[in-house]
Each structure stands twice: as structure tokens, then as C-alpha cells.
Amino acid sequence: MKYILMMNAPKAGWESFNQWPKEVLQAHIGFMMALNKDLKESAELVSAEGLAMPGEAKIVRAGKDGAPVTDGVFPESKEFLAGFWIVDVESKERAYAIAARASAAPGLGGAPMNIPIEVRQVMSGPPEEFV
Amino acid sequence: MTQGAWDGESEHLLRDLAPQVLGAVIRRFQNFAAAEDAVQEALIAAAAQWPTEGVPENPRGWLIQVATRRMTDQLRSDQARRRRETEVAGQTGYLMPTAAPEWETDQDDTLVLLFMCCHPALTTTTAITLTLRAVGGLNTAEIASAFLVPEATMAQRIRRAKQSIKLSGVPFAMPTPKERTERLRAVLHVLYLIFNEGYTASTGAELQRSDLSREAIRLTRAVHHLLPDDCEVAGLLALMLLTDARRAARSGPDGELIPLTKQDRTLWDQEQIREGVALISATLPKGSVGPYQLQAAIAAVHDEAASAGDTDWPQILALYGVLMRMSANPVVALNHAVAAAMVHGPAAGLELLRALDGDERMSGSHRLDAVRAHLLEMAGDHAAAIVHYAAAAERTASTPERNYLLMQAARLREGYNR
Numbered sequence: 166m167k168y169i170l171m172m173n174a175p176k177a178g179w180e181s182f183n184q185w186p187k188e189v190l191q192a193h194i195g196f197m198m199a200l201n202k203d204l205k206e207s208a209e210l211v212s213a214e215g216l217a218m219p220g221e222a223k224i225v226r227a228g229k230d231g232a233p234v235t236d237g238v239f240p241e242s243k244e245f246l247a248g249f250w251i252v253d254v255e256s257k258e259r260a261y262a263i264a265a266r267a268s269a270a271p272g273l274g275g276a277p278m279n280i281p282i283e284v285r286q287v288m289s290g291p292p293e294e295f296v
Numbered sequence: 297m298t299q300g301a302w303d304g305e306s307e308h309l310l311r312d313l314a315p316q317v318l319g320a321v322i323r324r325f326q327n328f329a330a331a332e333d334a335v336q337e338a339l340i341a342a343a344a345q346w347p348t349e350g351v352p353e354n355p356r357g358w359l360i361q362v363a364t365r366r367m368t369d370q371l372r373s374d375q376a377r378r379r380r381e382t383e384v385a386g387q388t389g390y391l392m393p394t395a396a397p398e399w400e401t402d403q404d405d406t407l408v409l410l411f412m413c414c415h416p417a418l419t420t421t422t423a424i425t426l427t428l429r430a431v432g433g434l435n436t437a438e439i440a441s442a443f444l445v446p447e448a449t450m451a452q453r454i455r456r457a458k459q460s461i462k463l464s465g466v467p468f469a470m471p472t473p474k475e476r477t478e479r480l481r482a483v484l485h486v487l488y489l490i491f492n493e494g495y496t497a498s499t500g501a502e503l504q505r506s507d508l509s510r511e512a513i514r515l516t517r518a519v520h521h522l523l524p525d526d527c528e529v530a531g532l533l534a535l536m537l538l539t540d541a542r543r544a545a546r547s548g549p550d551g552e553l554i555p556l557t558k559q560d561r562t563l564w565d566q567e568q569i570r571e572g573v574a575l576i577s578a579t580l581p582k583g584s585v586g587p588y589q590l591q592a593a594i595a596a597v598h599d600e601a602a603s604a605g606d607t608d609w610p611q612i613l614a615l616y617g618v619l620m621r622m623s624a625n626p627v628v629a630l631n632h633a634v635a636a637a638m639v640h641g642p643a644a645g646l647e648l649l650r651a652l653d654g655d656e657r658m659s660g661s662h663r664l665d666a667v668r669a670h671l672l673e674m675a676g677d678h679a680a681a682i683v684h685y686a687a688a689a690e691r692t693a694s695t696p697e698r699n700y701l702l703m704q705a706a707r708l709r710e711g712y713n714r
Contacts, residue, residue: 182702183686183702183705184709185706186706186709187703187706187707187710190699190702190703191703194550194552195550198550198551215695217691217693217698218689218690218691218698220691221660221691
């Protein structure tokens with residue numbers, strides 16, 4: 166079964182990323198790379214994508230004629246999607262375990278950041294008996 | 297019927313033959329989309345049979361024969377279907393084409409196919425997809441994985457690309473001498489884009505996708521082989537070789553970006569550098585200098601320096617000066633500013649960057665900030681450099697590049713706070 170693990174970061178978090186010392190950044194980046202490598206090796210990784218920083222993010226709606234109407238992202242938005250993984254795992258517990266590992270990525274002082282990660286099952290095709 | 301053993305070279309052979317076989321089948325049946333499918337099937341059959349049964353004596357003939365058989369089977373079944381559908385109206389299906397005498401010529405169709413796939417009437421994505429598939433002989437799964445999209449998406453992209461060839465009426469023919477220069481430029485641009493996509497991987501987590509770069513080099517080499525006297529073809533091939541030679545040194549063990557000045561030059565591919573330098577050295581004196589040759593010459597100057605400090609920056613600056621006059625491209629202007637900073641000091645480079653501030657083509661790009669940060673750092677203005685490194689990190693869509701820019705800012709902050 167497939168799950169999407171959505172890593173949200175507070176807007177302030179994005180900005181503080183820019184203030185981290187070099188070793189902290191290095192440790193954080195290394196941690197995320199090792200996680201992706203392990204998921205590839207365990208054959209559970211479907212995809213993993215990091216998103217560009219939210220500075221250029223836009224909220225889009227269809228206007229009267231269907232043409233896009235774009236808004237800058239609202240200053241009151243507190244959280245942004247920083248990146249996501251889609252994993253194909255045996256159980257939801259395994260998906261939670263992967264999310265917990267990602268959540269514990271090191272931040273300042275090497276302490277786990279305990280980033281909130283939203284875990285949702287990805288809908289699939291019809292079950293076998295209906296095919 | 298067979299003799300050769302199967303090895304990496306045979307696979308090379310298979311891919312080299314792909315466009316020639318496709319050309320022959322198109323000549324006979326005049327249907328690009330169906331011919332392309334038939335040739336793909338023949339290639340798959342060859343890849344399955346040749347490793348165990350050996351490479352046939354006439355591999356090209358073998359492939360043409362298999363593709364033609366597939367094509368004939370397909371046409372028969374189409375005809376039968378049409379006959380059933382049109383019986384009431386008393387119509388008959390179209391006739392099987394007969395073998396025209398010219399259908400199997402010795403002419404190499406690689407160029408004709410390239411001119412067709414890279415026709416300016418097609419979108420860039422279409423041209424790239426068709427080139428990799430019809431000329432490069434890559435299968436759908438290979439192209440999909442090179443562009444990091446699902447196979448089904450790529451299959452659809454290929455279908456639409458073939459459809460647009462059909463709708464555009466782009467002919468399977470050599471361009472007239474009058475349009476040839478223009479059309480060749482379009483071909484080289486597509487090959488350059490394929491190389492770049494592999495080299496810089498414009499989006500995503502991996503810095504380089506070397507399979508695409510290698511493919512671009514292979515195809516450009518084929519064009520150079522067919523048009524040995526064209527200076528820009530030679531220039532593009534040299535540029536690719538000299539750039540790709542640095543591949544192993546360009547990223548670290550964790551995929552992090554390593555800039556030219558910090559690269560371990562012992563990891564550079566000396567064989568490839570020798571080939572690129574020889575090629576550009578033989579081409580430049582011919583006197584028909586173009587942008588690819590100039591970029592190759594610049595790459596050669598970098599590649600020939602034993603260390604970053606030994607780089608002949610005055611020569612690079614002069615070459616960028618010529619390139620600036622030839623093509624008013626803001627990316628060239630950025631590199632020109634860096635070269636000026638290396639020769640005349642950072643203030644000269646920063647002065648040149650000011651001219652780019654109002655340039656529409658630079659707006660929203662992280663590159664101007666990244667270069668400005670670099671030059672500000674050179675000038676010792678670390679506070680301003682940090683601001684621009686951070687701004688560039690905010691805008692880039694490449695993960696390794698963002699990591700690199702964040703690290704640059706962090707490194708400077710540490711020195712600054714101390």
C-alpha cells in the first residue's frame with residue numbers, strides 16, 4: 166500500500182534555514198540523503214521530492230473566463246509543504262516508522278527537530294475481486 | 297548466419313543502426329509513426345536474440361527485414377480491418393506499397409531523421425523526445441527514466457510527438473541548401489539541450505544524469521562524422537567532450553555540487569580532454585567561428601589549467617568578449633562578468649552585473665544573485681554576499697544547488713561572526 170508523507174515546515178522555519186551554521190546544514194542534508202538512500206535500498210521508495218522555497222509560491226484560482234488568477238501566498242500562512250515522499254510499504258505502521266525517522270532530522274545543536282509529517286494513504290485502483 | 301559475440305559494442309552498433317533502419321523503412325512505407333513502432337520492435341527483438349544467437353553478419357539488413365515484416369503484418373491487419381469496415385460502401389483498403397528501387401539506399405538517414413525530428417515547427421519537448429527515440433534508438437522506459445517521469449507519461453508524450461510530426465507535415469527529406477544552415481542550427485540546439493539536461497538536471501535531486509549527456513555526445517559524434525567540415529558541429533562536440541570530462545569531479549560523495557575552482561582535477565577525464573582540445577584546435581583556424589566553438593575554446597582553457605590558480609583568465613575574458621558580440625545572451629554576460637572580475641578585480645565584474653539588473657530575461661532567475669554573491673565575497677563584502685547567496689538559494693529549483701548556496705552563506709556567516 167502506498168502512503169504519502171508530507172513534511173510541513175513553518176514559514177519561520179524556512180527562514181531560519183538560512184541562518185543555520187554550516188555543520189548543522191551539512192548534518193541535516195546528509196540525514197535526508199541517507200534516508201532516501203535507505204528507502205531506495207529497501208525498495209519502498211516511489212518518489213521523493215523537495216519543493217522550492219515558498220517565496221515564489223502562488224495560489225491559483227480560475228477567473229471568470231477560466232484564465233488563471235494568481236495570488237501571492239498569504240502572509241498569514243503559517244505552514245508550507247517543504248517536501249514529500251511517496252512510499253510503497255507493507256503496513257501503515259511501516260509508513261509511520263519512516264515518517265518518524267524523517268521527523269527526527271537533526272536541527273540546531275544536532276537535536277531532532279520533530280518536524281510534523283502528515284501521513285495519508287494514497288488511493289489505489291479497484292481491489293482485485295472487482296477487476 | 298551469425299558470428300559476432302554480444303558485448304557493449306554490439307549494443308552501440310544496434311543504437312547506431314537504429315536511424316539507418318528507420319530511414320529505410322520510412323522510405324519504403326512513407327509512414328513515420330508506424331515505421332517507428334516497427335523499428336522499435338525490431339530493436340527489441342535484436343536485443344533479445346543477438347546476445348544468445350550472436351550478431352548477424354548483416355545486422356542492418358536483419359533489422360530492416362524484421363521491421364519490414366512487422367510493418368507488413370500491421371498493414372495487412374489494418375487492411376483487413378478496413379475491408380471489413382468498408383465492405384458495405386464497396387471500397388477497398390489501400391494497396392500495399394511496392395518496393396521502390398530507392399527504398400534501401402546506402403545513404404545514411406541519420407541526418408535526414410535529425411532534420412525531421414528537430415524541425416523548428418515542432419516544440420522543443422517534441423523535438424527532444426523524437427530525437428532520443430527515432431535517432432537515438434532509446435526505448436520508452438529509458439527515455440522516461442532519463443527525464444524522471446512515469447513510463448506511461450513518456451509513452452503518451454511519444455505518441456503526441458509522432459502525431460505532431462504528422463500534423464505539421466514536416467517531410468522526411470534533406471532541407472534545401474537555402475534553409476540548411478538554419479535547420480542545422482535547430483538540430484545542434486536540440487543536441488545541446490539534451491546534453492545540458494543530462495549535465496545540469498534542471499530539476500530534481502540528482503545533479504547530473506549522465507546517460508543523457510552520453511547520448512547527446514554519441515549523437516553529436518554521429519553528426520560530426522557525417523558533416524566533418526562543419527565547424528559548429530565540431531565545436532559543439534568539443535564543448536560536450538570538454539565539459540563532460542569534468543563530470544566525476546563535479547559532485548561529491550553525497551551528490552553535492554563542487555564548483556570548478558574546488559574540483560579535484562586528477563578526476564578529470566584526460567583522454568576526453570585530449571580529444572576535445574585536439575578537435576577545437578583543429579577547428580578554430582578554419583575561420584568560421586561560432587558560439588559553440590567559442591564555448592569549447594573557453595572550456596579547453598579551463599581544462600588545460602593544472603590548477604584553478606593557473607587558469608588563463610585573460611584569454612577566457614577575451615573569448616567571452618567575442619562571444620558577447622556574437623550572441624547577446626544574459627548567461628554569457630554573467631560569465632563575462634566573472635571573467636572580468638578574475639582579470640580586473642571584483643569591482644569590474646560587479647559593475648558589469650549592474651547592466652543585467654534591468655534585464656527581463658534575468659528576472660526570477662537565481663543566477664544573477666549567485667554570481668553577485670560570489671563577486672561580493674571576492675570583494676570582501678561578506679554581509680552583502682550572504683544576502684545574495686540566500687536570495688539565490690531561495691530561487692533555485694535544483695536541490696544540490698540550493699544546498700550549495702545555503703552552505704556558502706553559512707560558511708561566510710561563520711567567518712563574519714567570529
